[in-house]
Amino acid sequence: xxxxxxxxxxxxxxxxxxxxxxxIPGVDEIPLSILDADEDxxxxxxxxxxxxxxxxxxxxxxxxxxxxxxxxxxxxAMVKGKGLMVAGGTGTAPLxxxxxxxxxxxxxxxxxxxxxxxxxxxFMNQLGQILGEDRxxxxxxxxxxxxxxxxxxxxxVEQILAKERFNIIYACxxxxxxxxxxxxxxxxxxxLEASLERLMRCAIGLCGSCTIGKYRVCTDGPIFTSKQLRxxxxxxxxxxxxxxGRKISxx
Amino acid sequence: MGLKENVLTVNLAGLQLANPTVLASGILGYxxxxxxxxxxxxxxxxxxxxxxLKPREGYANPTVVQASCGLINAMGLPNPGIDEYAEExxxxxxxxxxxxxxxxxxxxxxxYATLAKKATAAGADAVELNVSCPHVKDTGSEIGQSPExxxxxxxxxxTSISKPIFVKLSPNVASVADLxxxxxxxxxxxxxxxxTVKAMAIDVExxxxxxxxxxxxxxxxxxxxxxxxxxxxxxxxxxxxIMGCGGIADWRDAVEFLLAGASAVQIGTAISFRGPNVFRSxxxxxxxxxxxxxxxxxxxxxxxxxxS
Numbered sequence: 282x283x284x285x286x287x288x289x290x291x292x293x294x295x296x297x298x299x300x301x302x303x304x305i306p307g308v309d310e311i312p313l314s315i316l317d318a319d320e321d322x323x324x325x326x327x328x329x330x331x332x333x334x335x336x337x338x339x340x341x342x343x344x345x346x347x348x349x350x351x352x353x354x355x356x357x358a359m360v361k362g363k364g365l366m367v368a369g370g371t372g373t374a375p376l377x378x379x380x381x382x383x384x385x386x387x388x389x390x391x392x393x394x395x396x397x398x399x400x401x402x403x404f405m406n407q408l409g410q411i412l413g414e415d416r417x418x419x420x421x422x423x424x425x426x427x428x429x430x431x432x433x434x435x436x437x438v439e440q441i442l443a444k445e446r447f448n449i450i451y452a453c454x455x456x457x458x459x460x461x462x463x464x465x466x467x468x469x470x471x472x473l474e475a476s477l478e479r480l481m482r483c484a485i486g487l488c489g490s491c492t493i494g495k496y497r498v499c500t501d502g503p504i505f506t507s508k509q510l511r512x513x514x515x516x517x518x519x520x521x522x523x524x525x526g527r528k529i530s531x532x
Numbered sequence: 533m534g535l536k537e538n539v540l541t542v543n544l545a546g547l548q549l550a551n552p553t554v555l556a557s558g559i560l561g562y563x564x565x566x567x568x569x570x571x572x573x574x575x576x577x578x579x580x581x582x583x584x585l586k587p588r589e590g591y592a593n594p595t596v597v598q599a600s601c602g603l604i605n606a607m608g609l610p611n612p613g614i615d616e617y618a619e620e621x622x623x624x625x626x627x628x629x630x631x632x633x634x635x636x637x638x639x640x641x642x643x644y645a646t647l648a649k650k651a652t653a654a655g656a657d658a659v660e661l662n663v664s665c666p667h668v669k670d671t672g673s674e675i676g677q678s679p680e681x682x683x684x685x686x687x688x689x690x691t692s693i694s695k696p697i698f699v700k701l702s703p704n705v706a707s708v709a710d711l712x713x714x715x716x717x718x719x720x721x722x723x724x725x726x727x728t729v730k731a732m733a734i735d736v737e738x739x740x741x742x743x744x745x746x747x748x749x750x751x752x753x754x755x756x757x758x759x760x761x762x763x764x765x766x767x768x769x770x771x772x773x774i775m776g777c778g779g780i781a782d783w784r785d786a787v788e789f790l791l792a793g794a795s796a797v798q799i800g801t802a803i804s805f806r807g808p809n810v811f812r813s814x815x816x817x818x819x820x821x822x823x824x825x826x827x828x829x830x831x832x833x834x835x836x837x838x839x840s
Contacts, residue, residue: 304594307740348742486804489559489562492565495565525587525612525616
């Protein structure tokens with residue numbers, strides 16, 4: 282995982298949850314959640330090496346030129362009461378941005394950070410600084426037990442929701458994880474806002490590559506409410522479309 | 533809205549449209565739910581994304597780049613192939629009660645004929661032959677630019693189906709009107725004029741063509757005057773109905789196309805900045821125009837600008 286910081290005036294005005302399209306000239310253009318943005322015009326994204334484009338990005342040097350389109354999509358609702366944020370793996374990026382902006386205004390914020398291993402728990406130190414001294418504010422889980430609770434972060438969420446009520450839950454991560462968080466939120470009658478991911482091409486709501494049910498993830502999302510997620514229940518957590526437009530299983 | 537109910541109805545080569553606005557091919561065309569959203573937004577008919585015999589992934593990103601007053605796209609005809617798509621389309625047929633036009637592309641006349649047969653078997657009310665995609669080799673405009681190839685494709689499809697055949701023409705030719713005549717003589721029931729204008733964009737910082745495919749097709753308000761001229765010229769040469777397509781974003785654009793000779797208008801790019809309800813707003817605007825000028829039907833103004 283590498284963090285990239287660059288200057289882009291439009292994206293520096295982005296709200297937590299929005300994404301941008303990053304062009305690596307001559308290689309590809311990929312959607313990335315915005316990790317941070319500030320008044321000085323600086324924008325950051327976190328990139329994991331997963332394919333051709335991200336490999337090329339990891340090889341980029343300071344001063345290399347990238348193309349940026351954005352910001353695109355909607356953003357998280359800024360709910361000031363008690364909030365629970367659930368981040369899995371690389372899904373941490375938009376929730377990091379949200380926590381940074383929202384935490385100072387929240388009555389109480391709890392951040393559940395989960396990954397397969399300790400090395401994949403992202404921004405743990407920075408999140409610790411944002412969330413403050415109270416150790417109940419940041420809880421971690423790893424599947425291999427190398428840090429925090431052993432197991433899936435959704436098991437932690439289940440325990441937390443059994444003890445405490447929240448005004449809102451925010452989630453981003455693998456879609457199966459989000460689906461589980463959705464079911465827990467439904468059981469506890471708590472509103473959820475989740476960030477979804479689909480194949481992204483035009484990013485402006487025209488090409489139809491990123492649809493889930495009647496929604497386009499690029500323009501109607503990427504943040505979806507409990508109400509919207511109920512409407513797309515057959516696809517949410519189960520299927521997506523491949524580059525040909527064919528529906529395929531999420532696994 | 534106070535309009536007489538049938539003011540906006542249009543008969544398009546036998547298809548009955550509640551209003552003359554049609555979703556252009558290539559836009560949001562795979563899933564039943566997204567098409568349903570556009571019909572709820574007021575579309576009088578829809579044309580699907582172009583479907584071929586085999587699944588196709590399309591090009592690498594960037595597939596879309598912004599230009600002044602328009603967009604350049606090179607999606608590369610991504611589609612799941614007709615057999616896979618037919619399953620989805622059966623459902624679309626059940627859910628939507630507007631005319632459904634299935635767009636098809638092939639690499640030979642036989643392929644278009646096979647696709648047309650499969651499309652109508654899946655429930656399509658008509659087919660639109662994509663002989664004008666500007667950025668995929670050996671299909672699209674490579675067929676639509678050649679009178680011989682175009683004649684062969686249209687004739688072959690004509691013998692394979694009885695439902696209406698629309699031919700979507702390319703502006704990237706010396707004379708769209710010539711090819712309109714060729715398509716009509718070969719047996720087309722209607723024309724869509726026009727597809728995107730072949731275009732490109734280059735990033736000056738890196739001296740690199742931006743689109744993954746380097747060249748693509750320009751759409752949006754930038755091409756409206758070109759499309760309007762193409763419709764105007766074709767109307768003087770053919771009797772079959774024309775769907776005007778290219779940069780239409782509001783009722784005034786639409787009325788211009790009707791006056792030039794289009795019987796209906798297709799809308800695509802404008803959805804990105806006006807949303808799915810662009811269809812309803814254009815249709816209502818056409819209705820108000822007809823009323824204010826004391827016309828009773830859309831067809832009364834089709835080609836009206838030619839009288840002078």
